[in-house]
Amino acid sequence: MVKINSCPKCGSNKIKWENPQLGTWKCLKCGYHGKIVIEKDNLDKQAKEAKKMEKLQKKIMRGRL
């Protein structure tokens, strides 16, 4: 599963792991700096994959008939 880290301040995903020892992140867009980031799944990609699987299954079902 693909996870995207987003800035809690501006929502940008241009966020960088700044200091692994302190566990801090830095946003390249608004300059936010802290330990909290928003982690979210790539829902668009998941939805696309689900549709692909559905189509494939239909094809297989048709082949059997």
Ligand SMILES: [Zn+2]
């Ligand atoms: Zn930001």
